[in-house]
Amino acid sequence: MTAWVKGGAADVDAAVDAAADLLAAARVPVLAGLSAEVSALRAAYRLAETLGASLDPVSGPSLYAELGALSAGGAMSTTRAETIGRADLVLVVGNRPWDGSLIAEIAAVSPSRGRAAGAERALLSLGGPQNGAIRHVAYAPEAGGLAVSLGHLRAFAKGHLAGEEAYADLARRLFAAQYGVIVYDAEEVGELGVEMLQGLIRDLNESTRFFALTLADPFQGRATVQLSAWTTGQAPRVGFGRHQPEHDPWRFDSARQIAAGEADAALWLASLPAPRPAWLGSLPTIAIVGEGSPEAAGETAEIVITVGVPGESIGGALWNERRGVIAYAEPKGQPAAAEKLNAADVLARIRDRLIEKGVSC
Amino acid sequence: MSTLRLRGEPQERVDLLSITPLALKALTEAEAGKLAIGTSRRGLTLGDVFEISLDGSDSLVIEGGSSRLDRVGAALSEGSIRVEGDVGQRLGEGMAGGTLTVTGSAGPYAATGATGGTITIEGDAGDHAGGAVYAAKAGLDGATLVIKGRAGDHLGDRMRKGLILAESAGAFAASRMIAGTIVVSGALGDHPGYGMRRGTLIAGSHGALLPTFVETGTPDLVFTRLLAQTLKRLGASQVSLFGGTLRRYSGDLATLGKGELFVPA
Incomplete structure (x- = not known):
């Protein structure tokens, strides 16, 4: 598994530590992208709750x-x-x-x-x-x-x-x-x-x-809507800055928040392919991206951690457009190594480090 | 007159929902300073963002504005709030009465769900002024909204009751309008009245008209004369539209079709 901190190769522990430091220093962090398996989405909502961050899936315009x-x-x-x-x-x-x-x-x-x-x-x-x-x-x-x-x-x-x-x-x-x-x-x-x-x-x-x-959007938006609803009772664009999930599609539009200079740190979650956001590079960012994707490179963000791709290198629950449900997708090819890193683990480890640091909303 | 002087551009969006003359009346300056208005986990208070001077009166002046001041005057039911500068989203959301004035420009969703009182924006208004927020049944719902500058797109979206005046407006003005009156002295953008059920939209000119609006002549209606008198009393510049004949279009025929658009013939 590969990770980079400020462009240099790093081990995952060091990258997780650096990610926790970056988020702990932020006033208004945003968790964007959310093109990932359900376990990673759930971990992202938990991290946002701990951190007081807001969330915005890349499929936002289509969903709303x-x-x-x-x-x-x-x-x-x-x-x-x-x-x-x-x-x-x-x-x-x-x-x-x-x-x-x-x-x-x-x-x-x-x-x-x-x-x-x-x-x-x-x-x-x-x-x-x-x-x-x-x-x-x-x-x-x-x-x-x-x-x-x-x-x-x-x-x-x-x-x-x-x-x-x-x-x-x-x-x-x-x-x-x-x-x-x-x-x-x-x-x-x-x-x-x-x-x-x-x-x-x-x-x-x-x-x-x-x-x-x-038609469902191709970036797990339907799964995000369901997960957000069963987790927060709201549609996906929620913020936890005031200790409870607030839903506001305008305020928590991540592209708007970043363009207006309101957000001061971002976490881009895309274990599945998603269009690269135009704002990458304009604010301190952690990118958790699928291995082998074009974004899996040190220059994508301050901190880059590559993870298994659900339905490819690891198994994961994904939106199945054909059936219109969330369903488990097996990994393709050879069974993956047991220690294969997934996005949910990385997010949970960042959250654990934040709690150790005493950061809690 | 109580005043809140902005110390500088807030570092995050702040929510002034609970800051009204009535709410501040019972508080000392020290107590008011502890009111939470921040929206991040840093827990910003009123005292962190403003220098506070209270005298127990029912008028409040906010000196200095910012596009990050959300829901200014949202809980206003009596008295007045005057902002010397800009405000953010949802100015006067759900306001029930009183007078709310902004000397600068307002963000989106100004006056959404406002049931009473008068909201005046001396600059421009963002998109969805007098429009409904996500999942809300109605936009403006009985209050009067005066925009002296330009309004953005979707002016009066899903508006249910009340009066909106503006100098000009963007596309899709009066979209999904349920009822009420909008008068725009200048131009509307494209496709006014999309999904409009009832209500009246009067404008100097308009962009592309929907194929579901049909011309119904140039009737001389008592209603327009009464409206002109009301506008005259308010001193509104829009009264100039009523000097000559108005051409009437009926729509949106895709829905109930009881809405109307008037433009000078």
């Missing part, structure tokens, strides 16, 4: 686009398996859902269960990339973007607008479905758009069955 609408108006959601098994109409909103294998899987089969079993599956897209490989009916977005398009569509669905426009046709098709699903990426659609889309789904459920299938 969804949570903002959910907290205000609720949501009607379904799973990937239900969509493939039951939907006779799938509307794909935006570009991002086309990136993975999901749409191809949906297009490959017809509904086999429920009220639409045996029917043809219609695949529609709104503002998609015009993917020619998969047969579907494409509707162009409004110039104002997806949120504006969804509002326009909903006005036709409600019967507040009428005419022969494309969206009138799309609205008719939605109501004709027996079991419809709208697939979207919350960050791409935006909070306002998600709320509008969920409102459209509510309207459709007046006369048929309709659900949302939201």
Whole structure:
């Protein structure tokens, strides 16, 4: 296992000591990234509680686009398996859902269960990339973007607008479905758009069955939401500066805190790949990163500790998008050495050192 | 008149929720100095951040401002607070009455959930002024918010009741508005009234209009004349909008569609 302190190779104990010193000296530390297995996330929340730090996952913008609408108006959601098994109409909103294998899987089969079993599956897209490989009916977005398009569509669905426009046709098709699903990426659609889309789904459920299938972010955000909820009762952006978890999505936005000069130390946790934050290097930082990642180098931060990568070199509980649950991922290849370091251990050791030093919130 | 003189830029965000003339009335300066206002584990107190001078009156002046002063006047129910400088987020959050004045600019979510009283920002307001915070049912909820400068995006988001005046505003003004009145003397950004259910938005001009707002003519409404009289009494510059005919748009037809946007014809 490899660690660096101020660019020089160090053993893990020395790096843990240096990390505890760095955090103990901070007034407003932030724990960011949080692209990691559940045990490491749990250790991060425990460390934050001891330290009085705030937490912010790299998936924050995506999570809050969804949570903002959910907290205000609720949501009607379904799973990937239900969509493939039951939907006779799938509307794909935006570009991002086309990136993975999901749409191809949906297009490959017809509904086999429920009220639409045996029917043809219609695949529609709104503002998609015009993917020619998969047969579907494409509707162009409004110039104002997806949120504006969804509002326009909903006005036709409600019967507040009428005419022969494309969206009138799309609205008719939605109501004709027996079991419809709208697939979207919350960050791409935006909070306002998600709320509008969920409102459209509510309207459709007046006369048929309709659900949302939201893509999970690729950085363990869904797992972080669950862990934060069962640990603090709140969504992920919480701070422990006042001895209790306070939730404030604006105040605990780590990029904002760092840009405003409020945060004076950061811990970047990414045992799984995550986009490198623009602020690395602008404040004293500890990076706990997966071995073999581009960030596993002495110049990434003051203190860098490499750890096992869950689902690769070590086992760990991760968000499983296919099943929509947190599930254990086995290490790949040869069984890992017993002494393999994981991020949860490193965070727990930093926390222990802080408690020994008498730092406690 | 009691005063709090800022000693310098606070080293962390401070939370002034519990600092009102009413709360300070019963306290000596030494007791007030011990009130916790910090948001980090360092436990900053009022005395650490401000020089305190109290006289038991119902008016409080905060001399010196900072964008790190959060929730100024949030618990205000009577009396007045005047800040000579800037403030941070959630100015007057949930305020029930009294007068709150900021001579500088305010951060996001000014006047969120405020049910009564008057909040005046002499500079600019950040995004979501009069707008709802995360998971809140409503933004401005009965108070009057006067912004003499520019308001950011999402002015009056999910606003439920009350009056907002501003010089200009960013994109998505009156988004998800439930009810109430917003009058902007200058320009609005793009897409005003997104998801607006009811309420009235009056502006000098606007950016891109949503396809779910439809023009409904130039009616001569008693309501607009009454509103003009109210604005005149307040001495608001926005009254100039009411000199001629107003063109009315109805929306957002994606939702209830009982909202309205007026612009000079």
